[in-house]
Each structure stands twice: as structure tokens, then as C-alpha cells.
Amino acid sequence: MLVSKILMTLKTSSRSAGQVIPFAVSLMGGIVLLPLSGFFYASNVTLGVVLFLVGALILVGGVVSLWLLRVDYPFSILQNTVRPIIEDGDMKSPWPESPSPYWSYVWGSLNTMYSKLREILTHINEHSAVSAIAAACLAKSANDAVAANEENARESAAIAAATEEMSSTVASVSRSISDLQQQTSAASELANTADAHAVNIVKIMRNISSIIAESSHVLAELSESAEKIEDVIVIINDIADQTNLLALNAAIEAARAGDHGRGFAVVADEVRKLAEKTTDATSGISESLKTIRRDSIVAAESTAKSSDSMDEGIGAIEEISQIIHRIKEFNNQISENTLSIASAAEQQTVTVQDITERLEVIAHKVEDMKTASLEFSNQAQSLSLSNEALSSFTTSFDTGDFSSRIREKLRSAAAEAEREMETMLSQGVLTHQELFSTDYKKIPGIEPPKYEAPFTGKLENLFSLVQRTFFDERQMAYFIFENRDGLNVVHNDKFNQPMTGNPDVDVTRNRSKRRFFTTEMEQKCARNDQGILQQTYVRDTGEILTDVSFPVFIGGKHWGVVRCGYGNDVRGGSASCPVLPSASKQLKPVS
Structure with a gap:
């Protein structure tokens, strides 16, 4: 035994x-x-x-x-x-069989504990991924809420400013209406005065017209009287001429009579002289009468013209009086409308004041919402950091699951790239100064901007070869190398299509040589020098991606990272979360 x-x-x-x-x-x-x-x-x-x-x-x-x-x-x-x-952290291999029957119970317990531990780590990894997705959605929603509240705050401020300007405008309109009322009243008074003056002027001009008509009649009578006088003067001249002839005959006869006719000759001579004087006087009178008749005709013509002008003036003034009357009616209508506008402006002032008070309440509410959104965003950020820490813990164990295989690919790709880059340095194909250069030159005429650096052209073929070796399009959205400043030397083939010159097409089809260093997530990724870093984020399209990065060191100095992203759908989960319309414009494009 x-x-x-x-x-x-x-x-x-x-x-x-x-x-x-x-x-x-x-x-x-x-x-x-x-x-x-x-x-x-x-x-x-x-x-x-x-x-x-x-x-x-x-x-x-x-x-x-x-x-x-x-x-x-x-x-x-x-x-x-x-x-x-x-x-x-290698837990891919199964637990070994019991080395002895005496250890079967203990070994079975250890095997059960090991299996449970692997199962727990797998569940933690899966649930942390789900939690990370939820955290990413929360963070995105929080950012959207913050952005929406900031937009609301800006809109509220703009509305308040517009309302204040409108209030000022209404007040200015009220003042203008008041001024207009005063001016309308003054214009009405002036119109009344002008109307009264026009009536008086018409009366005066009618009187003048009557006087002119009488004057014209008098001038006509004067002309007729002068003409009659001329007729009388003609008769007198005839009589004077006959008297002069009789005097001449009498003188001749007196001369024949001698001394007896001398006295008669003196009388005849005096009669002749008197006849001559009469002729001279009638000649002067005749000339004066001609002048009077000529002036009377001219005066009559002028009087007729003045009468016509006076009639035209009276007609014009009557038209002016009618216009003034219409102006008075318009002023009355304007005054009535002005009163209505003034009443409406006063009501508008009250309404604007009410709107201003309500906007102040809304502004306080928006500020409260903004504060709550910021707190929500901070909590979501804390949740994201907690999930990141949990992911950092779970990624330290290799259970052979999908994420473990992804991490192993990244490690192998980083090692391959490091070896090839060290070889290029040793062969002089690439210098240390070129490799770590930060002299980024913007390529002109391309938006979003692309950059060239001393190392991009020399590393492009190497990185493309490594990407084709490790990239799996069925499981990964992207697989790229980028330096510490987020400069992506070359994207994988799907996003490295030839440039077409159409910015709307090239922005998605060619993402090489772009810097992904805008968001906090991109900055943490590019500066990762501690090992595997796993982050979950939401694209501007609403797509959820898990980004995994691993550092690349050259000669003990951190150069950058190799990173890949995959959607949660490759693990059997949801690949998107709701996108708020107001937030899509706030997110920066990522790789």
C-alpha cells in the first residue's frame, strides 16, 4: 500500500x-x-x-x-x-489541470475563481464600454445643453438689446409724434391765417378790379370828351381862319379908304392878331388833347391788361384758398391719425416694458440653466474620467476578448513602427531633428487645413505598410499614426483617396496630413505616453467610437501614438446616441 x-x-x-x-x-x-x-x-x-x-x-x-x-x-x-x-495581465490561457488528486478540491476552487475572475473582467470591460458610451452621450448632451444655453443666452441678450432699442425707438416715435402734433397744430393755425388772408386779398383784389373797371370807363369817357373837344377846336380854328381872312380884307379896305379907314384898320389888325392867337391856342389845345387821347388809350389798354391780370390773380388766389382748405382737412386727418398713433405708441411702450421684464426673468432662468448645464457637464466629465480610469484598469488584463485583440494589434504595430523608424535613423534616411520637428507648413488652398512636416514624406510609405498589415476594415473605423501634436502623417486607405479638388468631397475622402489636436480627447490621445489609453467619444454625426491609442517611443523619447477607433456595433451594441441639432455645429471633426 x-x-x-x-x-x-x-x-x-x-x-x-x-x-x-x-x-x-x-x-x-x-x-x-x-x-x-x-x-x-x-x-x-x-x-x-x-x-x-x-x-x-x-x-x-x-x-x-x-x-x-x-x-x-x-x-x-x-x-x-x-x-x-x-x-x-495575461489571462488568455485556461487554468491548468490539477497536479494531484489530493489537490483536486483546492485546484477546482482556484479554477472556478480564475474563471469567475475572467468572467468578471470581461463583464467589467463590456459594462465599462456601455458606461463609457453612456458617459460619452451624457457628455455630448451636456455639451449640447451648455452650447444651447449659451446660444439661448446670446439670443436672450440680443432680444433684450433689440427690445431696449425698440423701446428707445418707440419713445423716439412718441416724441416725434408729439412734435408732429405740435407742428400739425401750428400748420393748421397757419393755414387758417393764410385762408383768412387769401379771402381778404380776394376781396381787395375784387375792389381793385372794380376800381380799375371804373377807371377804364372814365378813361374811355375822357377819350370821347377829348375827341369832342377836338371837333370843337376844329370849328374854332375854322372860325379863326375866317376871322383872320375877314381882318385881312378889312385892313385892305381900310387902306383903300385912307385916313377914314385908319381906325377900322387898327381894329382889323387887332382882330387878325386875336384870330392868330386863337389859332395858336387851339393848336396847343389840340396837341394836348391828342396826347390825352393817346395816353388815355395806353392807360385803357394797361387798365384792361391789369384787369385781366387781376382776374387771373383772383382765380389763382381762390385756387390757393381751396388748396389751403384741403391742407386744413389733411392736417385735421393727420392730427386724428397722430392721436391714434400716439395712443398705440403708448400701449406699445407698456407692452415693450412688459416684454423687457419677462426677458429679465428669462435671462435669469437661462443663467440658472447654464449653471445647471455646466454642473451637468462637469458631472458627465467626472463620469467619463471614472470610466477612463476603469478602462485603464480593465485594459491591463488580457482576457482574449475583442478589445484585448485590438490592444495587442496596437502594441505590435507600435513595435513594428519603432523598429523601422530606428532603422531609418541608423541608415541616415531620416534624422532625429527631422523626426521630432514641429515645423508644420500649411498646404495652401485646402480646407480643412493640411500640413507638411520634414518627416511626413519619409514616413508615409512606412505607416501605410504598417496600417495595411494591422488594419481590419470590418472591425475598425480608422488606424493611424500621429505625432505628439496630433499631425496624422497618412490615414488608412479608406480616408486617403486621391484629391478631387472638391472640398465637400475631399473633406471626408482624404483626411491625411491633418492635425487632430482640437478637443481634449484628441490632445490626451496625442500626448499619451503611459501605455494603452482607451477613450469613448461621440462624433459630430452622432456615431459613437471607442478610441484606443498606444505610445511610440524612439530612442526613449516619446514621438507620438498609434491609434485606432471602432464602433460599439462590432461588439454587438448600439453605435449611436441622440444628437441635439444645436450641438452638431459645436463639435469639432475628429479622425
């Missing part, structure tokens, strides 16, 4: 010869010395006792060695199994 247990122990232990031989020697020594002690005991008691004790001790030592052998081996296997888990 003892021998069979010993053989079973040796069989299950499967130890090396160097470990089994000391046990076999001690066992054989004990077996040999015990019979010898009985043989020598008969002749020499002391020697027999000594040999017995030595043999017993050797045998006990062998048994103890056998027991230690049975105990040490399982612990050695346990140590070899646990060491990769502790050092590398």
Missing part, C-alpha cells in the same frame, strides 16, 4: 531526476538500514540501536521529502500560472 502511494506520488509529481533521486536514495537507505539494525542488534546492541535510529531518521526524511515534493509541485505550477497574470 505504501509503495503504491509512493509510486502514485512520483507519477503525479513528474519532477526532474535531480529532485526525485534524493528522495529515492533516502528511501533506499532507510529500507537497507532498518534490517541491518536488527542483524547487528543481536551481537552489538548499541550498534544495532544506532543503525535503527539512523535508518528510521533516513526513512522519515524520505517520507518528509516525499510530502514536501507533493506540496511544492502544485505551488510551483500555481506560481508559473499566476506570474504572467501579475506581470503582464
Whole structure:
């Protein structure tokens, strides 16, 4: 029975010869010395006792060695199994079988615990991914809410400013209406005065017209009287001429009579002189009468013209009076409308004041909402950081799941890129200064902007080759290398199509040589130098991506990262969350 247990122990232990031989020697020594002690005991008691004790001790030592052998081996296997888990987080391999039937219960418990631990880590990883998605959605919603509240605050401020301006405008309109009322009243008074003056002027002009008509009549009569006088003067001239002839005849006759006719000759001469004077006087009167008639005709014509002009003036003034009358009517209508407008403006002032008060309440509410949104955003950010820390913990274990395989690809891609870049440096194809240069030159005529650096052209083929080796389009959205400043040397083939010259097409089809260093997530990714960094974020399209990055070191100096992104749909989950319309414009495009 003892021998069979010993053989079973040796069989299950499967130890090396160097470990089994000391046990076999001690066992054989004990077996040999015990019979010898009985043989020598008969002749020499002391020697027999000594040999017995030595043999017993050797045998006990062998048994103890056998027991230690049975105990040490399982612990050695346990140590070899646990060491990769502790050092590398490697939990891909299954738990080994029990090394001995004696350890079956303990080994089964350890196996169960190991399986449970793998299951727990897998569940934690899965649930942390779901939690990260929820956190990303919350963060996006919080950012959208903050952006929406900021937009609301700006709109409220704009409305308040517009309302204040409208209030000022209404007040200005009220003042203008008041001024207009005063001016309308003044214009009405002036119109009334002008109307009264026009009536008076018409009366005066009618009087003048009557006087002119009378004057014209008098001038006509004067012309007729002058004409009659001229007729009388003609008669007088005839009489004077005849008298002059009679006087001449009388003088001639007196001269014939001699002294007797001398007195008669004197009288005849005086009559002749009187006739001449009469002729001269009538000639002057005739000339004066001609002048009077000529002037009377001219005066009559002027009077007629003045009468016509006066009639035209009276007609114009009557028209002016009618216009003034209409102006008075318009002023009355304007005054009535002005009163209505003034009443409406007063009501509008009250309404604007009410709107202003309500806007102040809304502004306070918006400010409260903004504060709450910022607090919500901070809480969402804290949740994202907690999920990031949880992801950092779970990613330290390799359970062989999807995310573990992704991380292994990144490590291998980083190692491959580091080896090739070190080779390029050693061969002089690339210098250390070029590799770590930050001299980014913007490529003209391209939006969003693209950049060239001293290392982009020399690393483009290398990174493309590494990407094609490790990129899996069925599982990954992108697989890229970028330096510490987020400059993506070359995108994977799907987003590295030839440029077409159409910005709307090229912005999505060619994303190479762009800098993804705008958001906090992109900055943390590019500056990651601590190992695997897993982040979950929401694109501006609403698509949820998990971004995993791993640092790339050249000569012990951090150059950048290799990163990839995949959607949650490749793990059997949802790949999107609601997108608020107001927030889509706030998010920056990411790789």
C-alpha cells in the first residue's frame, strides 16, 4: 500500500531526476538500514540501536521529502500560472489541470475563481464600454445643453438689446409724434391765417378790379370828351381862319379908304392878331388833347391788361384758398391719425416694458440653466474620467476578448513602427531633428487645413505598410499614426483617396496630413505616453467610437501614438446616441 502511494506520488509529481533521486536514495537507505539494525542488534546492541535510529531518521526524511515534493509541485505550477497574470495581465490561457488528486478540491476552487475572475473582467470591460458610451452621450448632451444655453443666452441678450432699442425707438416715435402734433397744430393755425388772408386779398383784389373797371370807363369817357373837344377846336380854328381872312380884307379896305379907314384898320389888325392867337391856342389845345387821347388809350389798354391780370390773380388766389382748405382737412386727418398713433405708441411702450421684464426673468432662468448645464457637464466629465480610469484598469488584463485583440494589434504595430523608424535613423534616411520637428507648413488652398512636416514624406510609405498589415476594415473605423501634436502623417486607405479638388468631397475622402489636436480627447490621445489609453467619444454625426491609442517611443523619447477607433456595433451594441441639432455645429471633426 505504501509503495503504491509512493509510486502514485512520483507519477503525479513528474519532477526532474535531480529532485526525485534524493528522495529515492533516502528511501533506499532507510529500507537497507532498518534490517541491518536488527542483524547487528543481536551481537552489538548499541550498534544495532544506532543503525535503527539512523535508518528510521533516513526513512522519515524520505517520507518528509516525499510530502514536501507533493506540496511544492502544485505551488510551483500555481506560481508559473499566476506570474504572467501579475506581470503582464495575461489571462488568455485556461487554468491548468490539477497536479494531484489530493489537490483536486483546492485546484477546482482556484479554477472556478480564475474563471469567475475572467468572467468578471470581461463583464467589467463590456459594462465599462456601455458606461463609457453612456458617459460619452451624457457628455455630448451636456455639451449640447451648455452650447444651447449659451446660444439661448446670446439670443436672450440680443432680444433684450433689440427690445431696449425698440423701446428707445418707440419713445423716439412718441416724441416725434408729439412734435408732429405740435407742428400739425401750428400748420393748421397757419393755414387758417393764410385762408383768412387769401379771402381778404380776394376781396381787395375784387375792389381793385372794380376800381380799375371804373377807371377804364372814365378813361374811355375822357377819350370821347377829348375827341369832342377836338371837333370843337376844329370849328374854332375854322372860325379863326375866317376871322383872320375877314381882318385881312378889312385892313385892305381900310387902306383903300385912307385916313377914314385908319381906325377900322387898327381894329382889323387887332382882330387878325386875336384870330392868330386863337389859332395858336387851339393848336396847343389840340396837341394836348391828342396826347390825352393817346395816353388815355395806353392807360385803357394797361387798365384792361391789369384787369385781366387781376382776374387771373383772383382765380389763382381762390385756387390757393381751396388748396389751403384741403391742407386744413389733411392736417385735421393727420392730427386724428397722430392721436391714434400716439395712443398705440403708448400701449406699445407698456407692452415693450412688459416684454423687457419677462426677458429679465428669462435671462435669469437661462443663467440658472447654464449653471445647471455646466454642473451637468462637469458631472458627465467626472463620469467619463471614472470610466477612463476603469478602462485603464480593465485594459491591463488580457482576457482574449475583442478589445484585448485590438490592444495587442496596437502594441505590435507600435513595435513594428519603432523598429523601422530606428532603422531609418541608423541608415541616415531620416534624422532625429527631422523626426521630432514641429515645423508644420500649411498646404495652401485646402480646407480643412493640411500640413507638411520634414518627416511626413519619409514616413508615409512606412505607416501605410504598417496600417495595411494591422488594419481590419470590418472591425475598425480608422488606424493611424500621429505625432505628439496630433499631425496624422497618412490615414488608412479608406480616408486617403486621391484629391478631387472638391472640398465637400475631399473633406471626408482624404483626411491625411491633418492635425487632430482640437478637443481634449484628441490632445490626451496625442500626448499619451503611459501605455494603452482607451477613450469613448461621440462624433459630430452622432456615431459613437471607442478610441484606443498606444505610445511610440524612439530612442526613449516619446514621438507620438498609434491609434485606432471602432464602433460599439462590432461588439454587438448600439453605435449611436441622440444628437441635439444645436450641438452638431459645436463639435469639432475628429479622425
